[in-house]
Amino acid sequence: MVKIKFVYFDYGGSHSSVIAAHIHAGNLKGSRMPSSSELMELPFFDKTTPDNLGRLYLVGRDEKGNEIYILGSQNSNFEPVLRSLAALLELDKDFVFVCTMPYVNPLLRLGGFLSRRLSLPLVGRPLVILGAKWAFPHLRHLVEKVKIQTL
Amino acid sequence: MIYLFAGKSSVLSPLLAAYVYLEKDVKEDDPLLANAEYDREGIPVFVDFDKKGNRVYTIGAQNYKLLPIICAELEKSSSRNQTVMKVIPVAIRGEGLIRFLCWLGWKIGIPRFCYAVARRWLMGKREFIKTKIDGITG
Numbered sequence: 001m002v003k004i005k006f007v008y009f010d011y012g013g014s015h016s017s018v019i020a021a022h023i024h025a026g027n028l029k030g031s032r033m034p035s036s037s038e039l040m041e042l043p044f045f046d047k048t049t050p051d052n053l054g055r056l057y058l059v060g061r062d063e064k065g066n067e068i069y070i071l072g073s074q075n076s077n078f079e080p081v082l083r084s085l086a087a088l089l090e091l092d093k094d095f096v097f098v099c100t101m102p103y104v105n106p107l108l109r110l111g112g113f114l115s116r117r118l119s120l121p122l123v124g125r126p127l128v129i130l131g132a133k134w135a136f137p138h139l140r141h142l143v144e145k146v147k148i149q150t151l
Numbered sequence: 152m153i154y155l156f157a158g159k160s161s162v163l164s165p166l167l168a169a170y171v172y173l174e175k176d177v178k179e180d181d182p183l184l185a186n187a188e189y190d191r192e193g194i195p196v197f198v199d200f201d202k203k204g205n206r207v208y209t210i211g212a213q214n215y216k217l218l219p220i221i222c223a224e225l226e227k228s229s230s231r232n233q234t235v236m237k238v239i240p241v242a243i244r245g246e247g248l249i250r251f252l253c254w255l256g257w258k259i260g261i262p263r264f265c266y267a268v269a270r271r272w273l274m275g276k277r278e279f280i281k282t283k284i285d286g287i288t289g
Contacts, residue, residue: 005228005229053217053220054214054217054218054220054221054224055220055224056221056224056225056227056228067228069228071221071224073214073217073221074213074214074217075212075213075214075217077192077193078193078212078214079193080191080192080193080194081192081193081210081212081218082193082221083193084193084194084195084210085218085221085222085225085236086225088153088155088195088208088236089222089225089226089229089235089236090235091225091226091229094229095225
């Protein structure tokens with residue numbers, strides 16, 4: 001059976017994409033909302049730097065053994081570019097690209113900007129956590145949809 | 152090997168760089184150059200084959216500087232032993248304004264004039280592009 005590589009991407013690759021990738025990889029199981037400490041303990045969550053942009057990071061594997069990656073793209077409309085690159089490389093059947101930008105709410109955006117861009121995590125993190133909890137049900141729904149579409 | 156010239160617009164400096172690489176004569180009535188109809192983010196434009204039979208494309212993306220990294224990452228994660236595609240980022244200062252002019256000309260129905268201005272501007276940057284891509288394409 002062919003293994004697929006799922007790539008969850010957003011602007012910075014440190015919040016919505018990380019949560020979605022961890023949900024897909026089974027690190028955030030169940031229907032309950034994760035606690036603030038659970039979110040902060042997630043690898044890559046609110047920890048990436050500009051050097052991480054454009055790089056694929058393996059978050060884990062799903063129940064079928066498919067690899068789950070995250071990517072910070074520094075672009076809010078990056079799906080056509082990724083699809084084109086994969087097609088030119090003849091890797092379009094190996095990758096599924098999932099944009100999590102539509103699920104980035106204003107709190108997550110502001111908190112992420114303060115925490116990552118301005119290096120003010122003390123101010124930004126509480127907003128990030130609040131925004132992440134707000135976005136969590138939507139991201140879980142997105143992951144379920146992606147899983148069903150790639151059955 | 153595939154050569155992909157990347158910039159903010161697929162039909163401005165990356166296309167000129169592709170023409171320079173292919174040693175093609177750039178005419179001011181070139182149908183692709185500065186043509187806003189073909190300028191779609193993320194959609195590659197096939198230019199031609201080079202002397203060795205390699206395909207040459209251009210692509211436009213806001214974060215074009217990241218494309219070589221992303222391309223290398225995709226190849227690495229697919230466990231490929233050899234590099235299939237070389238991404239060459241190209242940009243000229245002031246290109247954003249020229250791109251806007253082309254887009255505006257296309258939208259308001261005076262594309263010919265705006266494309267001609269853009270092409271004339273690009274032609275003046277030919278030597279700059281030549282020095283910029285010299286050696287990069289190998």
